[in-house]
Amino acid sequence: MKSLTLLPEGGLGNRMAAVASAAAYCRERDIPLRVVWTRAWGMAARYADLFEAAPAGVEICEAGWREKLTLDRPRRRNLWLPRLCQRLLFDRCVYLDEVYAEPEGKLSLPAGFRAAGDVYLVHLSEFYYRPGMYDALRPAEAVARSIAQRTAGFDAHTVGLHIRRTDNVCARRESPLEHFEEAMRRELEADGRTRFYVATDDEPTKRHLLRLFGHERIMTSPEAATRDSVEGIREALVEMYTLARCRRIYGSAHSSFSIVACRLGGHDAEWWR
Numbered sequence: 001m002k003s004l005t006l007l008p009e010g011g012l013g014n015r016m017a018a019v020a021s022a023a024a025y026c027r028e029r030d031i032p033l034r035v036v037w038t039r040a041w042g043m044a045a046r047y048a049d050l051f052e053a054a055p056a057g058v059e060i061c062e063a064g065w066r067e068k069l070t071l072d073r074p075r076r077r078n079l080w081l082p083r084l085c086q087r088l089l090f091d092r093c094v095y096l097d098e099v100y101a102e103p104e105g106k107l108s109l110p111a112g113f114r115a116a117g118d119v120y121l122v123h124l125s126e127f128y129y130r131p132g133m134y135d136a137l138r139p140a141e142a143v144a145r146s147i148a149q150r151t152a153g154f155d156a157h158t159v160g161l162h163i164r165r166t167d168n169v170c171a172r173r174e175s176p177l178e179h180f181e182e183a184m185r186r187e188l189e190a191d192g193r194t195r196f197y198v199a200t201d202d203e204p205t206k207r208h209l210l211r212l213f214g215h216e217r218i219m220t221s222p223e224a225a226t227r228d229s230v231e232g233i234r235e236a237l238v239e240m241y242t243l244a245r246c247r248r249i250y251g252s253a254h255s256s257f258s259i260v261a262c263r264l265g266g267h268d269a270e271w272w273r
Helices: 012-029 065-070 081-089 096-100 141-150 169-174 177-190 203-213 230-244 256-265
Strands: 003-008 033-037 058-062 092-094 118-123 158-163 195-200 218-220 248-250
Touching: 003 012, 012 033, 012 058, 012 118, 012 230, 012 256, 065 081, 081 092, 081 118, 096 118, 141 230, 158 177, 158 230, 158 256, 177 203, 177 248, 195 203, 195 230, 203 218, 230 256, 248 256
Parallel strands: 003 033, 003 118, 033 058, 092 118, 158 195, 158 248, 195 218
Antiparallel strands: none
């Protein structure tokens, strides 16, 4: 491969996983990597709003109108026009349909990927892993300050929970709230000093757990979860790194947010498959 151009799709966890994977893959092979960062529903922030300078050897391209015409994912709303440009610019283009077609639905790299020349890749998952690869994504200064403030009172008795609700049907079905409540009771039976940091995109879930376990046991974000503003995405990043600093994490099934939080903290998570 001569070069890789990555278009990370999806929400915060999806994009972090794709960028960290591509950066690690390309760094080991001395391949130039360009990341085209678009703003869309679920991702209102620019890369620069969230993270410090790009990882070594990586070019971050904040997409403007030119990139949206040439490097965005071809789809109905752009009349598939970017596909025409991409056929001229790249030797191989790998879109989500090919990524999803991989065996066992692992969202891995398609066969023959390594042999191509200049490659354009759309991805939304962790397709390559090396220990410590997420360290290349350093939170912006303002985000880092918020993380430090949020976790200042954490100790060895702090347990994290990421409870994904709203539009993630699989998470709601396979990680019901009752599972988290059972885990919390088990943690308290083992150690009465346990406190919980609850990260969730569902305000009723916050209120329910506060009523059930009390304010002295439950810590959570003071902000309502939202993905349609820069501030909302920054707050999500703060929550992800806050979870990473907990003693352990109970995550939600089929949630890249849970997976990346665990990667950042070196944790194994429960309740997801």
